[in-house]
Amino acid sequence: MHNTDICIVGAGPAGATAALHLANKGIPSLLIDKASFPRDKVCGDALSGKVVNELRRISPDLPAQLGELQEAMPSWGIHFISPGGHKLSVPFKYNYQPDQDTPAGYISKRIHFDNFLVQQVRQRPEVKFLEQVDVVKYKPAAEGGYVLSDKQGQPLVQTKLLLMANGAQSGFTRHVAGLDQEPEHYCAGLRTYYKGVSDMDADGFIELHFFKDFLPGYFWVFPLPGGYANVGVGMLSSAVSRKKVNLKKEMLCMIETHPELQRRFAKAELVDEIRGFGLPLGSKKRTISGDNYMLLGDAGALIDPFTGEGISNAMISGRWAAEQAAKCLEQQDFSAAFMHGYDKAVYNRLWKELKLSRQMQKLLNYPWLFDKVASKASKNQALAETISCMFNDLDLRERLKQPSFYAKLLFD
Template identity: 85%
Template sequence: MHKTDICILGAGPAGATAALHLANKGIPSLLLDKATFPRDKICGDALSGKVVNELRRIAPELPAQLGEQQEALPSWGIHFISPGGHKLSVPFMYNYNPEQDTPAGFISKRIHFDDFLIEQVRQRPEIGFRENVDVAKYERMPEGGFILSDKQGQALVQAKLLLVANGAQSGFTRHVAGLEQEAEHYCAGLRAYYKGVAGMDADNFIELHFFKDFLPGYFWIFPLPNGEANVGVGMLSSAVSRKKVNLKKEMQRMIASHSELKKRFANAEVVDDIRGFGLPLGSRKRIISGDNYMLLGDAGALIDPFTGEGISNAMISGRWAAEQAAKCLQQQDFSAQFMQGYDKAVYNRLWKELRLSRHLQKLLRYPWLFDVVASRASKSQALAETISCMLNDVDLRERFRQPSFYAKLLFN
């Protein structure tokens, strides 16, 4: 049995980021994952500007190194397509020059991006990285900390502090931390890889389509290297249950019947099966720590409720978990009360953004209003730039909560 102060469960973006920040502080950790890398992870594969910023915080050279990867495609923004077909384009940066500027975002399959982070992990002697380790049981020790065992009951690790970053289906999250899956705060998604989808944006903007006959869900198309695209759908689990929606059939129906999609997918072919995944949304605050543990990323339900983005928030939680872990070791205090510093730090950084995204999610109940906003913005560059600023700036985004914003759009 391996004894360690800090054990990190899950080597995705949250866990790898935490391990790398700890290594930067000279603090050793044990990083476990049940898979062997490179491994796939069902996801939208978009890496926003927030991801680029978090990479830079790990090491200033990482964004440029990612950009040199053939598997990473530079992306410069998002297209929101309203129920009425109006396009609202939101660049990640203004007056950008794709020929000269460092990309504000990327799109990369998770099998490649996660392996990119793991390659950084493998270079750090402070990190003990073990693959193909499936932890099935968590036993509290009387003196504090946990003993982790496999399915056969064999003890694998004894740790004072657990950083739990093993995803949306984390057994620890459900059985130890007691976080239940809530349909109103959980999204069901499907993803497939296509080749030959026509009409992709020249600057690799990702696309979020909000079709009238699929609300409150959304359909996405994200360009990828080598002429591929990540295509998928997402919808609140409560809506899927209430409407008895078969997401796979709906995804195929939209591709086959919507005039624009039908044309764009005419010569496209699926290169991977349609696969499902769950997204625990950060649309309400939760307690994401306790005695001797912290919940990171999807295990802590930190996904953006409007865009479905989870990678950047996972990396942010990994950074703050490393900060808190360093304080715990310094003070030798692993209590739930002391661990609340992690919850406060994460929500100080993310809650305003998550709350506003929840508000935008609720706007889908009023598709006509979404149409008005997108229609006016498509005809006015000044308004489009204003809305782009609002979506990129959390403080400005508060205006979306104000009725006066919509009144001005409707009556001016």
Template identity: 80%
Template sequence: MYKTDVCILGAGPGGATAALHLAKKGASCLLVDKAVFPRDKVCGDALSGKVVNELRRISPELPALFSHQREQLPSWGIHFISPGGQKLSVPFKYNYKPEQDAPAGYISKRLDFDNFLVDQVKQHPEITLLESMDITKYERQQGGGFILSGKNGDQQIETRLLIVANGAQSGFTRHIAGLQQEPEHYCAGLRAYYKGVQDLDADNFIELHFFKDFLPGYFWVFPLPGGFANVGVGMLSSAISSKKLNLKKEMLRMIATHPELQRRFNGAELVGDIKGYGLPLGSKKRSLSGDSYMLVGDAGALIDPFTGEGVSNAMISGCWAAAQAILCLEQQDFSAAFMQAYDKAVYNRLWKELKLSRQMQKLLNYPWLFNQVASKATKNQALAETISCMFNDIDLREKLKQPSFYFKLLFN
């Protein structure tokens, strides 16, 4: 039986970040994962500028250290391909110079990025990492805290505070915190690795294709080191049900029949299996804490509703969970009321952005408008620059939910 003040379930980006911030403050914790690292995680593998910022918050030298890892590619932007076939290229930094500027984002398999963070964890004696420990049972203690057990029922961990960062399928989230999957706020995705896809972007822009016959879903192609590409599709679960779609068949159909994809995938090789995963979207506010616990990242449904990105929000919430844990230890208060400060901090940081992404997600119901925006931006440098800035400036992105923005765009 391990006894600890703070136990973190899940050593992915959210859990590892929480552990590293606790260690910075001199607080010890148990970090528990059912896997042994390095391990695969089904994901799009794109790491935004927000991830780079969170690495810097952990330690100023981490972004540079990660940039020297062999298993990553610097990425300089996004190509949005509209339903009408217009390509809107949005650099993460306008007028960027790859030979001079530090990359704003990266693409790296989660196998490698998560292991990079776990390697940082292993350098801190304050963190006890327990791998290959599958926790399936959570019992509240009368005086507060939890006793955690495995499948065989053996009691393994006694903790006063539990930081839950064990992903979208977290049993704790469903059975103890009471967060349920809602089709309107849940996305299903597939991911595959291909080798030999033609015409990947020279500056490693990621591609999001919004095909008219697959809306409101999207198809992506993300370059990876070694000539590989992460290829996948995502769509709201409610839309999949209403359209009665088989995602795998749809993904393979688009590769085989859309002329541009057909050309680019000619001769490309599927490496491994096509794997599915679920994305609990942060398109509505939920309770992220309770007596002696906090939910982090996917376990708290904090995934961006438009891009499907979850790594940065997991790291952000992991940072705030660590800050709240320090306060709990100082005040010796682990009550639900005291823990509300965590919910407030996370949503103060993320809710404006999540709400705007929900609005952008709804734009997919108006493909003609998407086509017009893309068409205008490809011909108007000032508009293209404005849209580029919107991806880094939340106040500018507010314009996207104002009808006047589209009126001026379409009629000027």
């Protein structure tokens, strides 16, 4: 059995980031994962500018290293296609110059990006990394902390502090931390890969399509290196249940019958199975720590409610978990009260953004209004630039919550 002060369960972006920040502080940790890397993860594969910033916080040269991978391609923004077919283009960086600027974001399959982070972990002597270790039982230790065991009840790890970064289906999150999956704050998604989809954006913009008959869900197409595309759909679980939606059937139907998609997918080849996954949305504040533990990334339900982005928020939580872990060791205080500093730090950084995204998610209940905004912006460069800036400036984005913003749009 391994004895350690800090055990991180899950070596995805949240867990790997936490381990690397701890290593930068000279603090040893044990990182375990049930898989063997490289391994796939069902996801949209988009890496926003926030991901690039978090990589830079780990090490200034990491974004450049990512950019050198042939499995990663630059991405400069998002195309939102409204129910009426109007395209609202939102660059990650206003007035960008692809030939001169450092890419604001990237797109890379998770099998490659997660392995990229794990390769950084493998180089750090402060991190003991164990693969194919499947922990299913968590028992409080008599002297504080937890004893982690396998299916047979064989003890594997004893730790003072547990960083749970084992994803959306975390048993610890449900059974120990007591956070339930709430349909109003949970999204069901499907993802697959195609090759040969036509008219992909030359600057690697990802596409989010909001079709009138599929609201409040959305259909996405994300370009990938080598002529591949990540294609999928997402919808609130509450809406899936209420409308009795068969997501796979709807996704294939949109590709086969929507005129624009039908044209673009005419010569495309399905090269992977269609796989489902769940997204615990950060549209509600939760308690993400307790005695001797913290919940990171998807295990703490931190996914953006509007765009579905989770990687950057997972990495942000990993960074703050490392900060809190260092304080816990220094003070030898692992109590829930002291651990709450982690919750405060994470939500101080993310809550304003998550709350605004929740408001934008609600805009999908008014497709005519969404369509009006997109239509005006597609014809008005100044408005398009304003909305673009809103995605990067939270104070500006606050205007999206104000009725006066839409009144001005409607009656100008």
